[in-house]
Amino acid sequence: MIELFHQQPPSLGNQYTDDRVLRSFLRRALPRDVLAQVEPDLTTMGELAGGELYRLHLADRLNEPVLTQWDAWGERIDHIEVSPLWKRAARLAAEYGLVALPYERTYGVFSRIVQFALVYLFHPSTDVYTCPLAMSDGAARTLVEAGDATLIDRALPRLISRDPDRCWTSGQWMTELPGGSDVSRTETIARPGFDGVWRLFGRKWFTSATTGQMALALARPDGNPPGSRGLALFYIELRDDEGRLQGIRVNRLKDKLGTRKVPTAELSLEGTPARLVGAPNGGVRAIVPMLQVTRIWNSVSAASFMRRGIALARDYARRRVAFDAPLNRQPLHTETLATLQAEFEGAFHLSFLTAGLLGAEETGVADERQRHLLRVLTSITKLTTGRQAVDVMSEVIEAFGGAGYVEDTGLPTLLRDAHVLPIWEGTTNVLALDTLRALAQPGTWEAILSLADELMAGVNDASLARASVHARTALDHARRWFGEARDRARLERGARRLALTIGRSLELALLISHATWSLTEEHDGRTRAAALRFARTPIDLIDDDDCDDTALADDMPM
Template sequence: MQSTLFIQAPPVLGNQYGDDAFLRGYLQRRLPVGMLAQIEPSLAELGELAGGELYRLQLQDRLNEPTLTQWDAWGNRVDRIEVSPLWRRAADIAASHGLIAIPYERRHGRFSRIHQFAAVYLFHASSDVYTCPLAMTDGAARTLSVSGNQALIERALVRLTSRDPAQAWTSGQWMTESTGGSDVGASLTRAVRDESGGWRLFGKKWFTSAITSQMALTLARPEGNGPGGSGLAMFYVETHDDEGRLNGIRVERLKDKLGTRKVPTAELTLDGARAVLVGDTRHGTRNIEPMLTVTRAWNSVTSVSFMRRAMALARAYASQRRAFGAKLDQLPLHVDTLAGLEAETRGAFLLAFELVELIGRQEAGELDDAQKALLRLITPIAKLLTAKQAVNVVSECIEAFGGAGYVEDTGLPLLLRDTQVLPIWEGTTNVLALDTVLRGELSAGLPALRQRIQQGISAQHEERLTQVGQQALAAVEHVSSWLSHNDDPRRLQANARRVAMTLGRALELALLVEHGDVAAAGRCATVPVDLLVDIKSEDSARLIE
């Protein structure tokens, strides 16, 4: 008697633009009709690549990782790094599709950033985090473009923003040292004048991602400067000299990381690396802020991209997999679980793209003072909240596959490992929460946020949406009242995460109301929006003694 062998079909992805009704609805609502008609073919092409060729290559390329060859056969130090086949293909696609070029070409004015990040959102999840060097490249391009250093603009900007894969450069961002981590003011890297008057850098960078880039922006302390961030300066470094040799740089090792393993992240020793000063010899942390605003937007959008990819796979699987006599997408509990995750994904999407829109308007010179304050406030909030949401949503989606979600060759565990980097890169959740309450200029930012929420909820008059909108407004009012009655800096710091997340969740809710998404707004309103509750500091101290 012949036995019947059951083999479960894997989830299948379609065109990631055509299948994403929420993305298309957002673009239809926010972009001029003529512009959307112009850019839609390129977005559809990226969507096809993301769900087709790139996704297939990603699964095939799963075990390939960067390799470091420190010495050649004759004993010469070469520090040569080879990246994976997918990364080489992703580099060509990113350049030819203008993932960096779009906002600098400015063909669509303030909407250029929306165009760019819609493309990034489609591309990211199938790129094995090639978006890491792209984010730093965009940040470097923005930083150099506003630096006033015309020589560097002419040399580097044209390469950073090139659509020609043979000419395009990427940039690194070398700030992390073992002394400081997020506290970059503790940097020990020294900048020394040489005989010709140029600058040489000496020190160790503990965590430098995408070391294969052609240049980097980094921080170092010119000799004679005092401690802290104010004593640092920002420098431009090209990784190789004109003969192709490393520029006073030794690659000590590649990092063995939990995720983002396709990204060649290295420990570097700078031993006399030639560098060019960007700006003045002090306040480097302030001068590099344009880069951080851009890279935090990339972090926010790639968080949402991972959420969307996990949801696309989970929904595809639910439409195929049978259990307990029905397909998963017909089982009420499974439907309820995925619905909650979908609502979170939509709220996170709108928050990330609110930041994108503000950056586009800033670059077009269209922000008034209140909107500038709003941009400063929501930059850290969008990054910290979307990153935490991404880890939760992706983890839940992996669980929705049961045992298959835990098996490496399905490609699913990789998605969760790569997502985990998002709350860490570009500032941890706690660092960004402190940034929100201590540097977010709350006196101007909170009224601007309240005004934006009121604008969003006043756009809809459907009763259920009106009630949800009032819930968002009440959460912000509570934060504002709490802050006005609190003058204890330790209490403020202890509650910084709850303050930032409440403001972020309130804005997400208001944006869902503005979008007219009754189902998502209603679902998000069932989850606590106002997270600001006082916790006794004595209890916290006892718990970690």
């Protein structure tokens, strides 16, 4: 009897102990006593991420949020039931302090690094439950920055609670049909009532994590001028003491390409009670802390997705035999995986650099250079890593051949979910334009160049030294182009290439820096290999020959 072939699926081990990049980074970034304190939680989260949560993620594949608008007796309830994995993830997120850590400040300036290390492990096995966590973290920081004692006393302890039965999550209601990233076109109106409570009227076209207990929303106070200067930020509690929605109708759940477990809804606000956060014309300014936080969550999630895809592809390459040899013994396949690994490592280090800058800012130890870097790198890191994640995950799917295209392997979900990363919290183009504004501030370019020089100082490996010249030359070219591009249209046409050049140059500089440390302290040459491979990819994307061929965008008949 002929035995039929059986292909073993890829499997995961402990996602902390198996992650050389994370463990090496934390050995360098954290004091020994801090690492010793947090390593048990990291190890347990790594076991959950590669074990229970990953198995539940696969088993939960077909479960999606369900909206029930009416109960059996004709009452409007607008109840959203989330998946079993999301319910498990919610409890774990609270217990491990995934939002609480930076506000508890147990680890001082390192609290953000510890937080995002746990988030990085947690994210890819929990069907993007990081979405409500990111918005809750952003809401907490926004309320702290706004300084409203009543709201801080009311909401902050719940947002950062480690008790799953007490912990709140927050929504973020900005997007409306007339304008996505262009919030200046917001149509929601806020009217003050005789009882001193504001009430909101309008339609929010795209609201993520609608199952939270609170939300922060933009609206235009009645009588305020049009445009972004007429907007205000409002705090909303979704339900009253009896659990009924307060002037909120859930019109429908969005049918999305990816992040299908996230209950993204279209809402109508019909006199929703709200409290003003900050000035009645300072809404856009008030959401800056929120966007800063959520964009860093996005960047860390991008690195996390890349790591997960590569881990699965690497394990599969050991198990899959083709043309008489395992894939991990075939030069072209290993060449492909090595390139993906280098992209991931660059994204990882850039994301955690930005996370560390946020921690320094929040704990009051950031110097002027770090503040400049946080302002510009929040956008650059998010746009760079978001683009990398989509490209890497596309290659990961291809690394599985036909199996990568089959839904019940769970692999296509990774690619679909990665596609949200360049879109949510500002598309690549929107953030590239934001980068132009940040670079125009005095001191920003000096901060970027001095950081690069600091990272690449002390390189004593000849190949790494040549790669250092490559990174610095690309940054010099970017600065020169920015200074010479006086025409605004030319600047905007090249903004994406400019931002990506800075992002990829700094990723290379970070890889060189960590490789130099790792060679000395760990006697490990793998980061060096990643740095040299990354140096052979496109780093300088600036185009000096600015051809205004934008007529191709319309491509109308002549």
